[in-house]
Amino acid sequence: KGTSDDLYSTLRRIDGAGYKAYHDTLGGWTFPEGWSVHVDKIQSDPFAPPSRCHVQVPQSLARFPPNLYNNKVRRDALCDFLTRIMCGMVKKGGLDQAAAGAGWSGPKGGDLQMDTPTQQVLERTSVMMTSDRIEARFTVALPAAGRSILGQKAASILTEALPTVVHQSLIYASLNPQAVLNHVNCVEDQDTLRLQIKDAGLVAFVGDGSILPRASGNSDAPMDATQAIKFQSPPSLSKSFTLPHRGTVTGMGIPRGITLIVGGGFHGKSTLLQALQLGVYNVIPGDGRELVVSDASAVTIRAEDGRSVESVDISPFINNLPFGKQTSDFSTPDASGSTSQAANILEALEMGSQVMLIDEDTAATNFMVRDKRMMQLVAPHKEPITPYISKVRPLSRSGVSSIMVIGGCGDYFDVADLVIMQENYAATDVTAQARQLAQPINDEASFGQVAKRAPQSDTINAAREGDRPGHEKVAINGKHLIRFGDLDIGLESIHQLADKSQTRAIGDAIVLARDSYMDGRTSLSDVLDKLEKRFDEQGLDALMAGRFIGNYARPRRYEMGMAINRLRSIKFKQVKG
Numbered sequence: 001k002g003t004s005d006d007l008y009s010t011l012r013r014i015d016g017a018g019y020k021a022y023h024d025t026l027g028g029w030t031f032p033e034g035w036s037v038h039v040d041k042i043q044s045d046p047f048a049p050p051s052r053c054h055v056q057v058p059q060s061l062a063r064f065p066p067n068l069y070n071n072k073v074r075r076d077a078l079c080d081f082l083t084r085i086m087c088g089m090v091k092k093g094g095l096d097q098a099a100a101g102a103g104w105s106g107p108k109g110g111d112l113q114m115d116t117p118t119q120q121v122l123e124r125t126s127v128m129m130t131s132d133r134i135e136a137r138f139t140v141a142l143p144a145a146g147r148s149i150l151g152q153k154a155a156s157i158l159t160e161a162l163p164t165v166v167h168q169s170l171i172y173a174s175l176n177p178q179a180v181l182n183h184v185n186c187v188e189d190q191d192t193l194r195l196q197i198k199d200a201g202l203v204a205f206v207g208d209g210s211i212l213p214r215a216s217g218n219s220d221a222p223m224d225a226t227q228a229i230k231f232q233s234p235p236s237l238s239k240s241f242t243l244p245h246r247g248t249v250t251g252m253g254i255p256r257g258i259t260l261i262v263g264g265g266f267h268g269k270s271t272l273l274q275a276l277q278l279g280v281y282n283v284i285p286g287d288g289r290e291l292v293v294s295d296a297s298a299v300t301i302r303a304e305d306g307r308s309v310e311s312v313d314i315s316p317f318i319n320n321l322p323f324g325k326q327t328s329d330f331s332t333p334d335a336s337g338s339t340s341q342a343a344n345i346l347e348a349l350e351m352g353s354q355v356m357l358i359d360e361d362t363a364a365t366n367f368m369v370r371d372k373r374m375m376q377l378v379a380p381h382k383e384p385i386t387p388y389i390s391k392v393r394p395l396s397r398s399g400v401s402s403i404m405v406i407g408g409c410g411d412y413f414d415v416a417d418l419v420i421m422q423e424n425y426a427a428t429d430v431t432a433q434a435r436q437l438a439q440p441i442n443d444e445a446s447f448g449q450v451a452k453r454a455p456q457s458d459t460i461n462a463a464r465e466g467d468r469p470g471h472e473k474v475a476i477n478g479k480h481l482i483r484f485g486d487l488d489i490g491l492e493s494i495h496q497l498a499d500k501s502q503t504r505a506i507g508d509a510i511v512l513a514r515d516s517y518m519d520g521r522t523s524l525s526d527v528l529d530k531l532e533k534r535f536d537e538q539g540l541d542a543l544m545a546g547r548f549i550g551n552y553a554r555p556r557r558y559e560m561g562m563a564i565n566r567l568r569s570i571k572f573k574q575v576k577g
Contacts, residue, residue: 001027007037008159015151019045022142022149034061035166037158040548045147046108050139054548055162057134057170064172068184069129077187077282079127080117081180084284086127086136086169087116095161098141099153109141110153112162115551119220120281120498121187123554125540127170134170137550182285185245190282194293196241197253203298203355203401204276205239206427207251207291208232212268212275213425222288234420234429249291252427257417258396259403260434268425269405270359276403277357277496280556295401298355299348299558302362303337304493310565311572316391316448317342317367320384327384328451329574337364338385345388349400349450351525351561356395358388359405369411386444389415394447414441452525453572457518460570461485462511474507476500482507482563489566494559501553506563508543509555513564523575524564528557 002010007029014021028038035057043051069075090096090112098111114136115126128135140157143150168174197205206212210231213223222228231252233239239253254276261269279294315327318339335343341364345356360368369389392402393415406412413419419434420427462472462485475483479500482489484507497503509531516534517527534542540552564570 002029004029004031004037004159004163008155011151011155011158013151014149017149017151019142019144019147019149022051022154025154028056031163034058035170037162038548043142046141046144050109050111050113050141052137052139052548052550053158054135054137054550055166055170057136057166059130059132059134062134062171064129064134066131068180071188072123073188073191073282074184075129076123077121077184078180079124079129080121080187080284081183082129082134082136082169083115083117083124083126085175086138086165087114089165089169090114090138093161093165095157095165099143107143107145107150107153110143110150110157112138112140112157114138115501115553117284117553118499119283119287120278121284122281122499122502123540124501125552126550128539136166136170137548139550186285186290187282189243189246190290190293192243193241193249193291194296197293198295200239200241200253202239202253202255204254204279204294204403205241205251205291206231206233206254206272206275207249210251210275210290210292211288212271212292222286225288228288229425232426234427236429237418237420237427251291252420254403254420255418256396256399256401258392258401258415259418259420260412260416261403261405261420261422262407262430262434263422265407268422269407270361271425272420272422272427273357273359273403273405274495278498280496281498295355296556297353297558298357298403298496299353300357300359300495301341301344301348302359302493302495303364303367304335304340304344305337307335307340307343307490307493307566308333308568309335309339309343310570311451311453311574312343312346313449313451313574314339314342314346316346316450317386317388318384319386320382328449333568338367340364341367346450347561347565348558350452350523351528351558353558354400356400356402357404358402360407360409361405363388369409371411389441390443391447393443394445398447410437411441413438415443451574452523452576454521454523454575455514455518455527455564456520456571456573457514460510460514460518460567472511474511476503476507479503484510484567487568489563491559491563491566494562496556497559499553501551502555502559505540505543505552506555506560508552509560510564510567512543513560520573521575524561524572528561531560532557 022042025039028036030036037055041052068078095112099107143153211222211228215221233252237252240250242248263269275292276294277300279292310331313328314330318327369387413434419431421430462474464485480491517530
């Protein structure tokens with residue numbers, strides 16, 4: 001549209017004008033060095049969501065070595081690094097601070113915001129890279145006093161402060177080359193390790209020297225290394241792998257099958273399981289869990305009282321309900337603890353998960369086990385629930401592993417392949433001792449059927465009452481709530497969401513899936529396959545093509561499916577095959 005000088009002149013010209021005059025800045029503006037800033041969407045007024053912008057820097061100027069982004073894993077890692085640097089520069093310069101106006105007519109806005117990553121390294125839309133250019137996306141709350149444009153302030157942000165951020169964040173010569181390389185190599189090592197453990201017959205690996213405890217209950221940053229107990233594998237479980245950059249690493253390998261994590265309270269059982277549940281993601285260098293990886297299909301399972309369940313075949317676990325209510329095509333708006341946990345397992349299996357992660361503290365007791373005295377009092381034919389302990393071995397024989405924190409039920413010794421004891425955050429292999437305490441158990445011959453279900457697109461609607469026809473509204477409130485039209489999709493019990501930007505992507509992915517792939521016959525699993533293929537081919541911009549959304553992060557298929565399953569309006573039909 002013009003040069004940076006033209007942008008400056010435009011902003012000076014509209015200074016003091018009504019807010020709509022900011023539309024004169026829409027389009028791209030090129031700076032003398034050859035990079036450009038693009039104003040993509042102008043907010044409607046100073047109180048509306050901020051304006052969307054992006055910058056493009058040609059590789060001829062940025063000059064990043066191609067070996068830093070020559071495959072998807074390395075490219076995602078490099079974009080993650082640049083996002084973190086750019087966020088740091090914005091914060092350092094105070095550009096993320098909005099004006100504190102005095103009342104309605106006082107100055108407001110002026111803050112530049114960028115999607116800030118968590119400890120996990122995810123595919124994002126904040127910074128994107130090709131062999132030709134780098135693109136970084138952000139928002140600016142265009143400044144105003146009342147509804148009058150503060151053009152000089154806007155010019156200061158876009159033509160003076162922004163160039164400094166771009167030069168120091170997106171030009172390779174301005175960065176520490178060793179820090180960039182270490183970040184990219186660290187992430188690639190983790191991804192390679194996750195593939196290697198699968199080939200070795202493992203479902204998880206915890207590297208020696210890992211720092212599993214976090215700084216606090218509301219922080220995912222590592223505990224101070226001088227205070228934390230570093231993980232050390234029991235000798236009997238020690239495995240070694242050779243990574244492309246770090247070389248040989250050693251640690252505890254958890255094989256396929258049934259694994260128990262036992263020990264006294266406050267000795268690190270849940271800390272270990274929590275590290276494993278986030279081991280499906282790569283993390284930044286210095287996180288402490290760079291060598292903690294889990295099978296990419298691992299899903300955390302828990303009881304979830306009150307959730308809605310729709311057309312799930314829970315008969316592998318629950319039958320003979322009162323009044324003859326069937327369970328092979330079960331629906332309820334208000335599931336009990338045991339029913340919800342059964343549904344969570346069947347839904348995870350339907351989506352292809354091969355590893356169940358379960359903490360006894362968040363499971364339904366009557367779903368996990370029934371002791372002998374209770375079975376003597378309540379005859380088996382009067383009990384609708386077949387507990388998990390009776391199904392865990394058939395599941396294992398079908399290729400689905402379980403890793404469970406068990407603190408109060410020794411009956412699980414009867415079915416365990418491996419028992420790890422946590423004592424003062426140190427791991428010990430106590431499988432031999434547990435087997436001496438084990439007793440024969442009669443488990444089920446087979447697990448049962450996992451039904452496929454086709455979501456019905458006409459039951460998915462994000463319109464709000466009173467809105468104009470065809471208008472839909474999808475928004476998020478933090479990491480665990482999607483506002484889908486007039487309905488809330490609660491994700492509080494989904495522990496493997498790592499970032500609210502994943503949640504934002506899930507909300508829009510539901511609409512994309514409905515419009516593109518849900519025909520009333522295609523199973524949920526196949527719908528998720530098609531979504532993942534589209535993301536692989538088009539990136540996350542497939543969610544809102546041409547909109548330059550900068551705060552998406554890629555979710556896993558499992559969390560996308562879980563959100564669809566928790567939409568209270570949705571209906572499914574079971575399908576064959």
